[in-house]
Amino acid sequence: MQMRYYHQTRANRLKMKFRKLLLYLLLSSFLQGCISDDASIELNDDILGLIVFKSELKDPSSNLQSWKEDDNSPCSWKFIQCNPINGRVSHVSLDGLGLSGKIGTRGLRKLQHLKVLSLSHNDFTGNINPELGLIASLERLNFSHNSLSGQIPPSLLNLNMMNMKFLDLSNNLLSGPVPYQLFENCASLRYLSLAGNILQGPIGKIFNYCSSLNTLNLSNNHFSGDLDFASGYGIWSLKRLRTLDLSHNLFSGSIPQGVAALHYLKELLLQGNKFSGPLPADIGFCPHLTTLDLSNNLFTGQLPVSLRLLNSMIFISVSNNTLTGDIPHWIGNISTLEFLDFSNNHLTGSLPSSLFNCKKLSVIRLRGNSLNGNIPEGLFDLGLEEIDLSENGFMGSIPPGSSSSSSSTLFQTLCILDLSSNNLVGDIPAEMGLFANLRYLNLSSNHLRSRIPPELGYFHSLIHLDLRNNALYGSIPQEVCESRSLGILQLDGNSLTGPIPQVIRNCTSLYLLSLSHNHLSGSIPKSISNLNKLKILKLEFNELSGEIPQELGKLASLLAVNVSYNRLIGRLPVGGVFPTLDQSSLQGNLGICSPLLKGPCKMNVPKPLVLDPDAYNSNQMDGHIHSHSFSSNHHHMFFSVSAIVAIIAAILIAGGVLVISLLNVSTRRRLTFVETTLESMCSSSSRSVNLAAGKVILFDSRSSSLDCSIDPETLLEKAAEVGEGVFGTVYKVSFGTQGRMLAVKKLVTSDIIQYPEDFEREVRVLGKARHPNLISLEGYYWTPQLKLLVSDYAPNGSLQAKLHERLPSTPPLSWTNRFKVILGTAKGLAHLHHSFRPPIIHYNLKPSNILLDDNYNPRISDFGLARLLTRLDKHVMSNRFQSALGYVAPELTCQSLRVNEKCDIYGFGVLILELVTGRRPVEYGEDNVVILSEHVRVLLEEGNVLDCVDPSMGDYPEDEVLPVLKLALVCTCHIPSSRPSMAEVVQILQVIKTPLPQRMEVF
Structure with missing residues (x-):
């Protein structure tokens, strides 16, 4: 009782103190025009403003305990800097302190001499307050790496903020288009980053007035449209740009000449978009360019000759395009080059010897082209750190490295060597044992014929050795x-x-x-x-x-x-x-x-x-026994030989199909382990816990009214369990005073990411997946012992229940509703595959993860949860395959292939077959196993494919059902490259649904 009385009394005192501070704030504002600008009052204004600002925050680690309202000056407080001339607060830097709550402005507006406000790497939520624009003295504003949501207020940079030079809103959950009015008064702005949000729409001429910009970073958003060069407006009018990062968006169209207008440009990053056409011919006329990344686009043609003029180039990547032609000899003119990546194009010819002029080169990646000829001697003497020439047509032998003492230091640098999938012959040189720091060596899929040199065992740092498929x-x-x-x-x-x-x-x-x-x-x-x-x-x-x-x-x-x-x-x-x-x-x-x-x-x-x-x-058995056995069965053999042959053939076919299905289990987990192992070998990161553990974090501003302080353990005790899956148990939970119903998935903890910042990063990516056909992720909860995901709750059940578990009194799904499910699911998957870089793979597509609303519109749940796993261990893998039997793509039996979008497309094809036929993907009889995709494929070849249509759905249009079945068989093709993309699937389904007279021939 005494402790309770003490805490209540202390809480009352804090409330009274806060009321006094607010009252003082109001009175000082009211009387500001009636009294002189006395220095002590100004100083008190700074103290008062900071105390009010602090009172609106949550500071779990008590980092701001030195901020006390009884002090005479705030200049000695931690994280505060003052102007030495007038003694007023000029810098508030609270980066990475684990602070949370909303960013209030009542206190900050008292800091009339504030120049720097930096709150990055915290857990602030809610919208950006437009009243921040009233702090006229601000020069630097950094809200990056928080969970701020909503749109950017147009008044953030208003007429009062003439001095703003630095604005960083990156890595939040900001959405919508960038308001045009925001940058009408940005002449002084030099640094702008909006990267890592959910912003969308074209950028047009938004930045016309930002004439002083040095750095513009719009990466990792959903910006789209063309970049208008010809007009001379927009980005191409920013003559002072040093860094332009538009990577990982949805920009499209060609990039004609005009890049040279950015004369001072040093870094141009356009990777991960949909740019097409030839590379800009005048790109080499940016004399200061040091970094050029045009990878993962649709560029065609040859490398522009003007690139030879880039005497300061350090990094160049044009990988994953469709560039053609030879690697030009003038590449050796770029003597400053350190990183060269031309992989996964259609380049031909041999490796030019002029490349040896690039003495500073450390990484060369030419994987996946059509290069040929011999690997030049002396390549290993360049002191490279990584050499990847895999998946080409290189011939001849592996050149030995020089063993002279003068090159001994060069052997210490090479860490990664991949010469796999070429036409190399001869021996594995014993001199390769001199690469003391080699971590990855892959010589697989060549024609090497020799013994394995014992010197390969001397690699002290070797992690991966692959010599498969040689002689x-x-x-x-x-x-x-x-x-x-x-x-x-x-x-x-x-x-x-x-x-x-x-x-x-x-x-x-x-x-x-x-x-x-x-x-x-x-x-x-x-x-x-x-x-x-x-x-x-x-x-x-x-x-x-x-x-x-x-x-x-x-x-x-x-x-x-x-x-x-x-x-x-x-x-x-x-x-x-x-x-x-x-x-x-x-x-x-x-x-x-x-x-x-x-x-x-x-x-x-x-x-x-x-x-x-x-x-x-x-052949070693006793002849008498063999003879007796033969004679005793002689009559039966001639009596039923055809029947025996037919039975044996049927058993072999069914057994083969079953073996392929069972192979998926062990092979898929091998694949995932190898992939995870390789990633862990090639990366390392320092970990620091900035995430406020033990608190429900909600992404969307719609959830701001929910109570985030409740104890999840207590909440789950009152919740209703609605299902259990591979990744955990799902509960139905009522949140907030209005009783909003949400779904909470309690994740299995043994294999889920254990570092909070890694968990937070992956969950934030999934939280950005917003689409009408996706169950949106609303938030999460993290402690080392308990991890929860909060998402929308769909009250009308799953496709599994409607298709396979319906009561006799419930009418079956009609064709109209089944097609609506197919098309909506395709659109949701297409959003996951094509709107994110890298794409989000569902990994666990099945009817129980397709939830339906009252109008039978599908919403996909549980997408991308494999991102949260440290590894796919035995328990998870076995449950995964048992719960989604038949949906696993056959190529996963091949260890060299990675889980990608094509695996989801295979599962989607099986889902179509299940909807049209009403049958499960794998069905077991007394003496046989029926694989649905193979069963339908046989019926199609026999011309009887409509015999497999679910009779319970009544009448259906054959001109729609037949092409849908054909599309399903295309999606379940055993060759991954023959399956369409999800974007193409959506287009095909939309064509199928159009009236027959208007329909194009699809198949």
Whole structure:
């Protein structure tokens, strides 16, 4: 009772003090014209203004505790600077203090000499107050890296703010178009960044009056339209620009000559847009240009010759376009060049020797072109850090690096070398062992024919070694594990012989060991059980014998094992992943004991076992027994030979389909692990916790009325559970005084990102996905023990319930409503794929994640949640595939392919088939398995495809259903590149829905 009385009394005192401060603020404003401008009153105004400003904030770490209203001057307060001449507050810098709340202006307007207001890297929410424009003295305003939302007020830069030089509103949740009036009075503005928001629309001539701009950053928004060069207005009239960053937007059209007008330009960043046509011919007439990034666009033609004039160029990237022609010899004229990326274009010809003139070059990326010829000798002597010549047509041998003492320091620099997917022949040079700091070496998919040099084991920093699909022979060298840092070892598809060396135990950092498709013999060494980090073990298609060591069952981290097509026998290890292995991982051995395998089970015991005489077509069985067996069945063989052939064929086909489906499980998690491992190898970041843990963060201003201070644990106790999925449990929760209903997903915590700033960054990306056919993410809650996602609640259930779980009294879905679901889902996926760079992949598309409103408009939920995972472990992967069986794209069985948009398109095609037929994607009978996509494909080839249409939906227009079924089969094509993009799918569906006389021929 005493403690409660104390806290109530203290709260009352704080309320009274705050009321007094507000009263003083009002009185001082009222009396300002009636008294003289006394210095002490001005000083008190600064103190009062800062105290009022502080009172409107939340300061969980008490960073502002030095701000006390009883002080005579605020100049000694932390994060405050004063003008030494008049003693007035000039700088308020509160960056990265974990502050939250809304940015009030009542106190700030008292600071009449304030020049710098910097509140970046906090958790401020709400709209930007337009009254900030009344602080006439402001020169620098930095609100970046917060959660501010709504539109930018047009009056932010009003006539009073003549001195504004620096404005940074980047990395918030600001939306809508940029108001034209905002920059009518920006003549003094030198730095402007609106990057990392949800701003949209064309930019036109908005910046005409910002004649002093040095830096303009509009990256990572949804700006669109053409950039008008010919008019001489807009961006191209900003003659003083040094940095122009328009990257990762939706700008389109060509860029004709006119760039040279930006004479002082140093950085031009246009990557990740939809620019097309040739590169601007006059781009080389920007003499100060040091950074040029035009990657990930639709540019065509050849590199402009004017680029040779850029004597100060350091960084150039034109990757992922459709540029043609040779790499020009004049590239060697750019002696200052450090970073060169021409990858994924249509460049031809050989690598010019003039490139050796670029003595400062550290990174060269030419992946995915049609380059040919030999790799020039001396390339490894340039002191490069990264060389990527993969996926070209280079021929000849790998040139050895110079071993002279003068070049010994050059060997210390190379970290990444990728020469994969070329036509290289000959040996792997032993001199490559001199690259002491090499982390990544990929020579796969060539025609190299040699032994593996033992010198490759001397790489002290090597993390990834990939020598797959060559003609390497001999044994695996004992020195392969001299580098204790090796994480991935891939030697598949060669002609290696001999045993797996026992010294494999020394590769203590191995995550992936892949030795399949060789001629390795002997037993699987027990020493593999020492590899506690091992997650994937691939030994299929070798000549390994004996039993699988029981010790391997103790590897708790092991996620996938494949030992098929060897000569193994005996029982499987009891623990770990082995009890859950599918048939495809074990088949083709002499006698592994598993209920999944129909063959005999051989044990390494002295007692002989009696085997089926016909098993494995053995030629060593007793002749009398064989003869007796043949004669006793002779009559039946001639009586039913056709039936037996038909039954065996049916079993093989069904078994093959089932094996492919089951392979998705183990292979998908291998793929994700390898991808995650590679990303972790190539990046590192310092982590600092700025996120205010233990607080519900809401993105949208519509949610400002909700109470964010409630205890989530208490909230979930009162909530109603509505479903459970791969990533967690979903609850229906009533928020706020008005009882707004929201959905709260309680995420599984074992694999979710554990660093708050990483979690915040990924959730913010998902929060920017706003579309009528998407369930919008409204906010989140983070603590190390509990992670929640708050989203809109759809009260009318899912497509799963309407399609497969409806009551007999509920009418089935009509064709009109089914088509509405198909088209709306396509539009939602198209927004995820085409409006974000990189695109948001749903990853878990299925009917239970398609929610419907009263009018059967679909809204996609649970998109992109795989971004929140640190890794896709065994539990998540198994649940993922079990819950979405049939929706997994077949290419995911190929380890070299990444999860991308094409995987979503495959799942969308299956969703169409499920809607049209009313059947599930995989159905099990007593003696067969029906894969829906293959079933419909067969009916289409036979001309009976309409026989599979769901009869419960009644009448339907054949001229719509038939092309929709064909579109579904195109989307489920086994070749990913043959599937359309989601934007093309939307266009096709819109054509199908148009009246028949107006419709174009689609198929």
